Amino acid sequence: MDTRTQLEVADVVREHGDDYRQAHPLSSAQEKVLNNIAACRTSALGGHMDECLDGCGYKRISYNSCRDRHCPKCQGPQRAEWLAGRLERVLPAQHFHVVFTIPDDLNPITLRNKKAVFKILFDAASKTLIELARDEERLGATIGITSVLHTWGQNLLFHPHLHCIVTGGGLSPDGENWIPGREKYFLPVKVMGKLFRGKFLDALHRAYKSGELTLAGSTAYLADPFAWNALKDQLYRKKWIVYAKPPFGGSEHVFKYLGRYTHRVAISNHRLLEMHNGRVSFSYRDYKNDIKTTMTLCAVEFLRRFLLHVLPSRFTRIRHYGLYAACNVNSKLVVARKILNPTVETSPTKEKDTRPWWERFLENTGIDVMCCPNCSRRLTRTHRIKPLFAALPPTGTDTS
Secondary structure (H helix, E strand, O other): OOOOOOOOHHHHHHHHHHHHHHHOOOOHHHHHHHHHHHHOOOHHHOEEEEEOOOOOOOEEEEEOOOOOOOOOOOOHHHHHHHHHHHHOOOOOOOEEEEEEEOOHHHHHHHHHOHHHHHHHHHHHHHHHHHHHHHOOOOOOOEOEEEEEEEEEOOOOOEEEEEEEEEEOOEEOOOOOOEEOOOOOOOOOHHHHHHHHHHHHHHHHHHHHHOOOOOOOHHHHHHHOHHHHHHHHHHHHHOOOOEEEOOOOOOHHHHHHHHHHHHOOOOOOHHHEEEEEOOEEEEEEEEOOOOEEEEEEEEHHHHHHHHHOOOOOOOOOOEEEEEOOOHHHOOOHHHHHHHHHOOOOOOOOOOOOOOOOHHHHHHHHHOOOOOEOOOOOOEOEEEEEEOOOOOOOOOOOOOOO
């Protein structure tokens, strides 16, 4: 019997998904997300029976997860495993958190061209950081960068921005030394903002000229070159915001902090407060007034805002550059780690961990999901439960 009382996004989808479908057209990606969230950890996907064989005889059904990256219930194990892998690579050096944001004026274009504009955002931000860090008048070194795309604000409206965790120092051009940055200062944010703006708008204009952008509906007027150039000039006159936070306390804390960002979805279930008479209430932080408050939307509008943040198929929202780039993991990153900590031997490539997910989850988080709630003994997976509908195969894994 399901005894949970916490309202979930899945509840809103199940109760008002059809209302949304009648009011708004759905892309195939959005339809897939709604179906996955509605089926997640239900009999539709099948599951397993867990039993306390050596203790009190407690039994429970663990239904399979959908593993959709937009599902609020599927991110915990993925986050824990991602962090375990990243902590093996993080350099024992100072790191900064830098946030790149694009103006709201670009939202209509971005919503119709997510894949193209998000790629430009990643490229412009990473090139800005790498170019400024390599400037001999600033740092004169190759830095490491991990970037995570977010597309939402606390009110669920569209707000694309990039969280970047950046090493405060870098590897010298000759690869012989580590060049440390200042203790509490990374790079000038005004300079970063101007360079980022220039790189982003240059790439966006090239995409426009080559016909890569879809301009329709509210953006159709931009097909006129005069209108496009007017918008471009307006964006060049704007101040683009780049925010650099103070450095972290230690390298391990860096990616544990980043873990708060890597596997987030537009809204987590714990922020949902109530669903009543076709309306959904949730908590949010009003950063302008620095207060935590409540917002209530009709369920259809809530789902519309939630679906604004569905990413293009196969789009990678976590990317690594510089020393942390895949091409440098076994070369420059190894050299940098050896310089920073000569006493630590470089670990060989690890074999794939084939242990059950719950054992890896326990190691990474300290949470034992296979502990009997009655007698604290070990639960055992005894048999599989087939999906409720043969036409709906278990696309997830047993992460409940």
